[in-house]
Structure formats: C-alpha cells, structure tokens
Amino acid sequence: MAASTKLPGAGVKEAAAEEEPRILEPGAAPYGNFPHYSRFHPPEQRLRLLPPELLRWLFPPQSPETRPILGLDVGCNSGDLSVALYKHFLSLRDGETCSEASRELRLLCCDIDPVLVERAEKECPFPDALTFITLDFMSQGTRKVLLSSFLRQFGRSDFDIGFCMSITMWIHLNHGDHGLWEFLAQLSSLCRYLLVEPQPWKCYRSAARRLRKLGLHDFDHFHSLTIRGDMASQIVQILTRDHGMELVCCFGNTSWDRSLLLFRAKQAIETHPVP
16 A cells, blocks of 8 residues: 555455456557656656746745645556656655655545556555545545545645646546636645646547547547647647636646646745746
C-alpha cells in the first residue's frame, strides 16, 4: 500500500484484471489509461519546464502549522509523473529518500483505472507522502467522500495545488462540453493553485481516429463538441471567466506541444510572486 492511511472505498478490487491480458494498444484506452504512458511522454519533459523552487515560492514556510503542502494529482496513471513531481519539488536525487519529506509535501493521486493505481502503490518509493486511490473524478458522491476524507486528516478543506496533466481531453471526450466545464469548476473550487497541461485539438482527432481504426465505438461526444480549436486558450477562458481563477504564467511547451499553465484562485492570498 502506497499510503500510511488508507481512505475508505479506495482499495483496489481483488477481481481487477491482471495486466497481461489487457489490450495495450493506445487507442483501446478511452480514458487515457495507457498501461505505459511515461514511455512516450516521459516526466522529464515537464520537469525541465518547472522551477524546482516553485512550491517554495508559492508557499513559503511561515510556521509548522502551514505544513505540509497538500497537492491533488488527477489522472495519475501508474504514478511515474506523480513521483517525479514530488522528487523535483523537494530536490530529491534518484534513489534518495527523506523521512522528513512527508512533512513538507503530501500528494493525493487518483486515477480511474484500478490496475494502474495498484501498480503505482506497489512501485511508489515514498509511501508516507503519496497516497494513490482509484477514483472516477466525475463521480460527485465518491469524489466528495474520498477527497474530504484525505483533507480531514490535515484539518483542511482544500488543496494548496492541483495537477491536471494531459487529462482535460479525456474528460471532454467522455463527458462533453458541460463535463469539461464542470471538471474545471470542481478543480478550481478544490485548489488554491492549479497546474494544467491541456491537450491540443489535434490530439482529439488522433484519439478518435485510433478508436475507429480498432473498430471500437467512437467517443459519444466527439462530433457534438462546440468547445474546440485552441484548447489551451479555451481552458484559460473557462477558468478565468467562469471559475474565478487567474492565469499566473505559462512555463512553456513540452516537445509534444502542450503548454504548462499555472492558475491561482483570485480569492487566494498572494504570498509570493512567481518570477
């Protein structure tokens, strides 16, 4: 188990399918739950754009009561990027562990695929600091129970920062325009800061094409989406116009042409400017 405290309802079902018989073709992962995602989108591509000091800038230590920083990683897959972000922001070298690190940063990492979550739990080198749970984030009741349970451990009602890395397209394709709007609404209400990596529209077309090539059912909402085009700009507009956030900065683009956008809730107290 990759957490010192197990959340209610967060266990992986024993009847979950083993990895071997799973279809490994990317097009057969309609929720973005690719078995080996980090092989074609390695974490290092994001990390090179993000200052290691980012969390220290956003949340400078003031008193013991302000720690740990709480992060929410939505769509964590098998946890490779979650672990990489944790090490990056705490400046931990490969193979290095720190028993005190969990007092600085705690991450709740969720994914819709129980097999991927089980792998993340088994392979996580920081079981006291990273908690992995199976969660369909669009399930309102389950989401509220699991996230509230985690936050109550720290006497908190929200997260300091949320990570939404290449997830927006899958929410959009499976839940439509309103689903994307609602997803961003929930994230903005849960997190003081939000780091988003939107997929560009060309990725939507590629995902739909892969499903058709495999003879699988097309995404229900693909042809009816009205939010399209420059998806980074669309998401900036939704978060700033509708959900009370402001764009702090863009850290640049990965080699696969996805921007890393940092947002801040307007009601959050600014403790330190981002250079």
